[in-house]
Amino acid sequence: MEKKIDRERLMANLFKARFPFLYVATWEEDRVLSLIHSIASNQELIKTERKVLTWKLTTGFEGEGTGRADTKSAIKALEMIENYQSPAIFVLQDFHIFFGGEGRQPDHQVIRKLRDISSKLKHSSNPKNVVFLSPVLILPHDLEKDITIFDFNLPTFNEIKEILDEMIAVNKQSGRIEISLNEEEKEKLVNAALGLTLSEAENAFARAMVEDGKLSIKDVEVVLGEKEQIIKKTEILEFINNRLNMKDVGGLENLKRWLRKRNKSWLESAQKYGLPAPKGVLITGVPGCGKSLISKAISEMWQLPLLRLDIGKIFSGLVGSSEENMRKAIQTAEAIAPSILWIDEIEKGFNGVNSSGDGGTTSRIFGHFLTWMQEKEKPVFVIATANNISSLPTELLRKGRFDEIFFVDLPTxxxxxxxxxxxxxxxxxxxxxxxxxxxxxxxxxxxxxxxxxxxxxxxxxxxxxxxxxxxxxxxxxxxxxxxxxxxxxIPLSVTQAEQIKSIRDWANVRAVAATPFEDRSEYSESVETADSDISTSRGGRTIDF
The missing domain is CATH 1.10.8.60 (Helicase, Ruva Protein; domain 3)
Structure with missing residues (x-):
């Protein structure tokens, strides 16, 4: 709830400081309008109470004091704002259509009018502010210095929990829905809904209740199904909906133990220990030994959505669009956090980092990804797999990017x-x-x-x-x-003996073995290959979890 208070105070301060134009990009119009009305009527927050007048292209201005003038025209609406004689906050919904973008030409007359009234709003005898409220952010270059972008994040944990508690209370009174949730399970259900709007979260909970007349921990899957819709719309990330679990993965007990110990680390109970959410793991090793399999199984173990990032889809022919694609992918993963972001064969995606053949696009995207890995605050667990890890840039391998690097060898x-x-x-x-x-x-x-x-x-x-x-x-x-x-x-250990030896030599001092020591110590059989190292050497540092 603290974040909600900070958001309310920040917007109130911007209003008091006479910021002429605020731009809020969100689909949640009702939440923003509710916040603005709350601020406008709170004299303690805003000092001077103000009327809230909303404008839509279909209706013009609505609200007390707008008169009978036809304000459907954007210019007429701006003229009314300019001449309005009382303290007010004007909310212009979907005004971005006059700013261009998405194949439209900007309306230069409207943009010029906004620039004309900017100074008048700052120095008006009655405080007046304009809020642009749109689902997308389109900002014309001419207005960059006049408009302040106000970040309106998706609902917090507490806001979604409040909705869930209300729905549970109502249904307990009616007795029509069986509620079977303890506090930890309720926390998991709320975490599963993070990244949804309040309306989407409410719909997901309602759907979960009516499907079988119950609300239980099993309904996490229903909520994750709603998140899948968000992922599909990005066209960059893929929502992996699989039925694999750790029982489908043979061996790799060292890696499994490491993962089990970090389960639930994004829950509030982990914060009592001062624990941060784990950053991620890089899994390298011999091709075909289960790296992708265990990546998928983590999703079921932790009951978190699994998103696959295809680096190839990030790159685009349009200048600047590749960087924007990476930003969108990261924003989407964070929006539905806690989540798991899986990058398969990461070395292929970033193998052009040190080349200049693409004008530095790969380097810029890689740099943005590294910075995010180092500084991310949202619980997005990154799983990267690589067959040829020696081709990865050294910056990716240093501590702070991943919690651990695991090596998956030939099975014992x-x-x-x-x-x-x-x-x-x-x-x-x-x-x-x-x-x-x-x-x-x-x-x-x-x-x-x-x-x-x-x-x-x-x-x-x-x-x-x-x-x-x-x-x-x-x-x-x-x-x-x-x-x-x-x-x-004829196994891979014979046909690619040299490559496997090279991978093992690299991992022997740089990675932790995914197989525990007790399994590797029994590895005494021999394989009749030209290179005896393939049968006797076991790569990976001996650290058992």
């Missing part, structure tokens, strides 16, 4: 057992299909031994191709089907 014997278990249990559900085949420790141990040096994606293909063998012959799957496929696949 124990991890391969878990990966086989995940894929087999996911697919073998019909007794007619698995027949006599059992997902037991002996079979899993045998398959893990046959797939030394395989990445997780290759193990998945062993399961899929083995099932294809049985499907083709219209019979139940057998252990022999999987063993046959294991011997046919």
């Amino acid at each position: 014997h124990r991890e391969r057992i878990e990966i086989f278990r995940v894929h087999l249990e996911k697919r073998l559900k019909d007794p007619e299909i698995y027949g006599n085949f059992q997902i037991n420790q002996d079979n899993l141990n045998t398959l893990a031994g046959l797939t030394e040096g395989f990445v997780g994606a290759e193990i998945e293909q062993v399961v899929i191709n083995g099932l294809f063998e049985a499907f083709y012959e219209e019979r139940s799957v057998t252990m022999n089907d999987f063993e046959k496929i294991c011997k046919q696949i």
